[in-house]
Every structure is written in structure tokens, then in C-alpha cells.
Amino acid sequence: MNIIIQSLSQIIMPFNLMLITLGTLFGMVCGALPGLSSSMAIILCLPFTYSMDPVSGVLLLVSVYVGGATGGSISAILLKTPGTPEAVATTFDGYPMSQRGDAGLALGLAVSASSFGTIFSAICMVISAPLLAVLALKFQSAEYFALGLVGLSCITSIGSKNQMKAILSVLLGLMFSTIGIDSINGIERFAFKQPFLLNGINYISVMIGAFAIAEVYRNVEELSHRDTSTVTNSKVSLVIMKFSEMLKMWKTFIKSAIIGTVIGIIPAAGGSIASLISYGEAVRSSDTPEEFGKGIPEGIIAPESANNAAVGGSMVPTMVLGIPGSPVAAVIMAAFMILGLRPGPLLIRDQPILLNAIFFGMLIAALLLFVGGRFVTREFARILKLPYPLLGTLIATLGVVGAYSLKNSFYDVAIMFIFGFIGYYFEKFKYSSSAFILGLILGELVENSLRKQIIIGNGSWSGFVERPLSLFILMVAAITFLSPIISKYKKNKKAKTEKSTH
Amino acid sequence: MKKILALVFIFVMVFTMVGCAPKAEAPAPAPAKESAQASAPEQAAPEAKKVDFPKRPIEMVIPFGTGGASDIFARGYAQIVEKYLGKPLTAVNKGGAGTIEGLTYAYGAPADGYTVLEITPSLLIVEAQGKSSIKFRSEFEPIMRVQSDVVSIGVSVNSQFQNIDELIEYAKANPKKLKIGGLSPGGLDDYIANGFALAAGIEWTYVPYKSGSELKAAVLGGELDVYQDKLISFLPLVESGDVRPLVVLNDKKLDSVEVLKDVPSSVEKGIDFTQGSWRGFVIKKGVPEEVKKIIIEAFEEAYKDQAYKEMEAREMTNVREGYLNSEDFGKAWDKEFDSYVEIFKLMGVIK
Secondary structure, X not given: OHHHHHHHHHHOXXXXXXXXXXXXXXXXXXXXXXXXXXXXXXXXXXXXXXXXXXXXXXXXXXXXXXXXXXXXXXXXXXXXXXXXXXXXXXXXXXXXXXHOOXXXXXXXXXXXXXXXXXXXXXXXXXXXXXXXXHHHHXXXXXHHHHHHHHHHHOHHHHOOOOHHHHHHXXXXXXXXXXXXXXXXXXXXXXXXXXXXHHOOOOHHHHHHHHHHHHHHHHHHHHHHXXXXXXXXXXXXXXXXXXXXXXXXXHHHHHHHHHHHHHHHHOOOOOHHHHHHHHHHHHHHHOOOHHHOOOOOHHHHHHHHHHHHHHHHHHHHHHHHHOOOOOXXXXXXXHHHHHOOOOOOHHHHHHOHHHHHHHHXXXXXXXXXXXXXXXXXXXXXXXHHHOOHHHHHHHHHHHHHHHHHHHHOOHHHHHHHHHHHHHHHHHHHOOOOHHHHHHHHHHHHHHHHHHHXXXXXXXXXXXXXXXXXXXXXXXXHHHHHHHHHHHHHHHHHHHHHHHHXXX | OXXXXXXXXXXXXXXXXXXXXXXXHOOOOHHHHHHHHHHHHHHHOOOOOOOOOOOOOEEEXXXXXXXXXXHHHHHHHHHHHHHHHOOOEEEXXXXXXXXXXXXXXXXXXXXXXXXXXXXXXXXXXXXXXXXXXXXXXXXEEEEEEEXXXXXXXXXXXXXXXXXXXXXXXXXXXXXXXXXXXXXXXXXXXXXXXXXXXXXHOOXXXXXXXXXXXXXXXXXXXXXXXXXEEEHHHHHHHHHOOOEEEXXXXXXXXXXXXXXXXXXXXXXXXXXXXXXXXXXXXXXEOOOOHHHHHHHHHHHHHHHHOHHHHHHHHHHOOOOOOOOEOHHHHHHHHXXXXXXXXXHHHHHOXXX
């Protein structure tokens, strides 16, 4: 109790509160800009922390992290440009909703879900960090493989409209993920001696291309058949959903937050996998799965609540074991070291104030998001009132800058444009860009952990089913994969019998 | 009114972009300007006068991603060098393709001293394996080697092995049964694991991981039998009682590190293998001598700076002397290169 009061009194200092506010805002802006990831945002803030005391420094970095995980949804919803990989799933329903004219609603939902996810995982972190950290160690290669399969099996839920084509798209994505230096033997695959291909295809530039640029192409095509002076999005509603209405979806909120926290804890999986799995689960368990993808609230809540919950989750093994739970957490851990702190079991024992400071920092950042963020982000929605030629140019510019700043390389820009075309034709012929990206993101995790487990099992495959946790997750994957197919089959059959009786 | 708001928003977005990613803008227009600036004064003032260098910020190419030990080191060191050079050093991460991207990028820049490349053993390994058409040793010149990292080998506390002798005895009786982890296949960790095994006369299986955190989780979770890592990552796990240290790859015991002072060194145990990682800086061959001198001086001064000493102590890279001046650093390359070729041949990585 003493510690809590002590750490609270440190945080309440005006300077620290200011840092949290600035950090959250800065994180949100960086998150909204494609190509400027949360880790880059934290690195940019790092020099400012050198002269601060550790608690202030950590507060700044953690609030940037929270802001970044939230900001990605802003551009995902408004521009179909996921600002961060974590926000890919948010485009599925967020963009249709904003196209419908409910941009304010979509943004409000995203921010509320984000702050809920943050608060949930922060509470989990502080109550049971040492217990939860054990979970991180239960996850070994076999479990990673199984988890990757759960992610991939979401495909039947996400691409429920045309499952065959969605599966084809995911396979294509998996194929593209093998380009580059393979991570087990170091062999070049499909690189054709081109240095820029050695590192593989960067899924962020693919994501910007296939979502944002393809969308610009599509709009340009539509506009050329129409008087360009008309503003496409003349109706932009900035109404925010009422609190009481949101409460009705508490199940989605909590389930997604749990998924996010758990996946965040696991070192090799982060917010992007968490949000995809949580979205898949929301579709699977929904009574109206066919409404997903058309812009329903649950489709925004699920990924946003999960990717922010992954923030708190990823801090658990970072603080307790010194093993970062996500790439962003790895940067925060590096920052800890610069501040003279060494994360690990000793840190929690020697500096209990710090863990509480992170907890309260996340809590305040989340509350800030909830109260202020809903109104601030709503103003972002005004961007949709721009005439499309202007907006389209802005999106393309943002995309180019975003792809370039990934590695300061024009190859990524070229890849973005190539996948812009591919994404455009995918959409036209009802293949699924999201499924393709799902394959591209998860391909490496799945392949890598599969091959590692086989090396570790001395060439035997039995490890996957002999390890109880791995077996359990594999079964979850099977259920996730099959249940939409079965329910669709049942529905078709029902429809047929109804027809025949008529 | 609403249009104005939207315009303001665009401005904010564009400016934050410019502000947040200054390096994204810098490289593009630079080459043209560089060649013009570099050639003009050289021709005008052949020798006699002291060169005016640097006139603008210098690019520090880091051939690794953001946030790793080498990235943090280079960024920190760049800030200290800035004090002595008078112009800032801007860090540019080119982490792709196992350092090849950074190497290619630095090679593509003009040899005018405005591009400095951070290096680690990985660049020599890339050359040893012939992975890039750029022959590193003949295209770059050393500035200095700043620090070196000691690698230690240990096991999880739950492991049956109490000391290095037991481990080696078991490995001899069960070749290839023990699993040791590391980062990047065919990279430095792979070399150290196999080089140590070769020197000790044992065989074990090397499993590559994507990141240090996955590696540690695999050790603590029991997937890997043996853990190898550099001190800064190794020590916290020893201090917390999760890892039992067995041997440090060094000539003698590490007396200066409290928790490792009783751990035998590899040489004491008759295993002649002490390879660790190190970090240094190079510039492209062909940089004018005067410019090179200015750069080397600034980097040397930074090494003596109190700020560096503090950084070194924090990162635990002061345990083993890593400093080599420009000349010795260059000589050390050839020696290391040969041993890489030897081990990688044995491993079958190169023919």
C-alpha cells in the first residue's frame, strides 16, 4: 500500500502528468502515420529521457507506446491506411463504417476500445505479473507454431464471403513470406541476387500498397466516371456512440482484452497477431458473422481492444524476466538500460515503485485517451470532408513517405506501388488482400517455429501433439478454421431444404 | 471553417512527418551536393591549407535495426563524437539482409568522409561467406575498434549440469544431442557455438532464433540445453538465479564481475577459444588523408571522454579491453577472417 501511495505521489507531479499527455499525443500522431512505428516513436523520444529521472523517463516511453497502439487505428479507419501493423484488422470494419459516413462513431469506438484494452492489461500486469510471466516461458517453438496456425485459421472467418479465394490468397501470402534469407539455414530464397530482396518483402509496405494505394486507384477509377467536383463524403457524421450502448458489447471488449493480454505476454507474438486473432474470434462467435466487414462496431472493438491490451501484456515478461514481449517492448527495455535500470526479477524487487509507475502511467494515459481522445480523434474525421482528389493525393503522399521511411529505401516504395496494383485487382476479382497480408505476416513465425521444433525434436514431429499446451492450441486452431465452414454449410443446407419445401 | 481545420490538420501531419523522420529526407538530395562540394575545394587547394571538415552533418550508417546493442552503442558514441567533430552525426539504420544492406549503402556513398559505417564481426563473416559482391576488407578502411564483448556459456538452473566438465563429458558421450541457441544462422553466434565445440572436441546442434528475447525464453523454458550470450544479456539472468554460468570465453577469469568471478575461463579449461563480439567504425577507402585524420582524431577523443567511460560501464563492455587503433584494427581483420573461413568450411557453410 505504501508503495502504491508513494508511486502515485510521484506520478501526480505536474511534470510527469505533462509527459504522459505529450507522450500519448506524440505516440498517437506517430501511430497514425504509416511507416512511423511505435518503436521508432520511442527511439525518437529516447534522447529526451537521458536527463530525466528513471520514473519520468519510463512514463514518457510507456505513454508513447500506448498512444502509438491507438493512433494506428485513426488512419486505418479514415484512409484505409493502417498506421501500424497492429491496426490491419481495424481497417476491415473501420473503413466501411467511415465510408458509410459514421467516421466519428468508428473513431470513438476505436479509442474507447483501446483505452479499455490498456486499462485491462495494466490491471492484469500489476496484479499478477510474476504469475503471468511464467506463461511466456511455457511458449516454446511447438506452441508458437500452433499459435501461428490459430492466426492463419482465422482466414475462414475473415474471408467468409468467398472462402476458397480467401484461402488461395493466404497461401499466396505464405509463399511471398519465404522470399529472402531463410532464418534457419541462412539460405537465400527467391532473392535472385537482389540485395533488397534478401530481407524479404516488408509487410508494412505491402499493407500500405494493398489497402491504401489500391483504394486510391479504385476511387480514381470511380471518379473518372463522375464529376470530380462532387465531394464523395459529404455526409460525415461525428456522432459518438453512447456509453450505455457500448456497454452492451462488453463481451467483445473483455474477450478481446484477454486475447490481447495473453498474446502480448508471449515474446514472439505482438499486437498485430493479437488483433487478427481477436477479430477472427469475434467473427466466429458472433450471431451475425455476415455483418462483419461491412462496418459493425464489434469489428472495431475486437482488434483495437486486443492490440492495446497487448501493450500491457508485453510489459509483463519485459519487467519480470527481462525478456521483451514485443519488438516495441524490446526498445523500451533498451531504454531502461540507458536509464541505468536492468529489467528482470531484481528490478521488481529493488524498484517496486517503477512497476507501479508504469501501471499508473498506462492507466492515466488510457483515461486520457478515453476522456479526451474521443473528442480529439473526432476532429481527425473532418479530413474526410476534403474533396477526394485532394484526399487521394494526401493518402498517396503519406503512403510513399511511410514506405520510404521504413528503411530509407526506394525499393519499399516500389513494392508498395506493385502491391497497390495487386491489391486493386484482388479487390476486383474478390480475392482477399487481408488474407494475403495475414499469410505474409504469419508465414515466417509458422515456418520458423515449425522447423525449430523439428530440429529440437531431432527430426520428430511428435512434439507438437505431445506437449499439452501445443496440442490444446492446435485444437483451437482446428475449431477456428472449421466452425465457419461448417456453419456456412449448415446454412446452405437449411436454405436448400427451405427452398425445396416451398 | 471546416476546410481550414482540415488544411491545418494536413500541415500538422506533414510537418510532424518532416520533424519525425529527418533522416528520411536527408539521403536523397545528398549525393549530388556531396560530389560537387568534395571535388571543388580539393582541386582549388591542393595541399598546404588545412581542410575544412566537416562542413555538414556526417551520416553514421548502422547496419542493424533499431534498439539492439549495436544500435544503442553507435547512437550513443555518435553523440560523444559530435563534441569533438563540431557537427552532428546522424544515425541511419540499414539493418536489412544481415548487414549487407548497410554495407551496400555505405559503399554506394562517395568517399568524402561524410559517411561512417559501424562494423561488428558480422561484416567480416559476410565477406568470409562471399554473401556480398562488395569485398569489405579491400573497400573500407578502419577508424578504430572501440569495444569488445565477452561471451559466456551457461545452462538453466534446472539443468543437470553443474559445471563445464560435466557438460563437455555429456556432449562427448552424446554427440549432437545438446541444443545451443543463438541469433542469425551462419552468423557470429553460429560461429561461436561451433568454434567452441570444435576447440572442446564436442558436437552440439545449433538452433537459430529471431531475437534475444525468444532465445532467453527458450533457455528458461527448457527448449534449449545450453545458453550463450554476451555479458549485458547474460548477467541479469545469472543475478536473478535463472542461469548457472559454466564458462566465460576469455583468457582468464572475469575478476571485475562479481557474479562471474569464480567461473572458469575457456583457456583455463584448455579450450583455446575466446571469440566475442566487438564494435568499431570504418570509412570507405579513398577518403582524403587529411579528412581521415580529422575523423580518426575525433573518434579517439570520444573514446577518452568520461561520457564514453560511463556508457561502457553501463553496457558491461569494459570487462575486456576492446580498444584497437586504426592500424591494429585493420591487422586484426585478416587474422579473424582466416579463422572464420576455417570454421565455416568445417561447418559446411562455405566450400
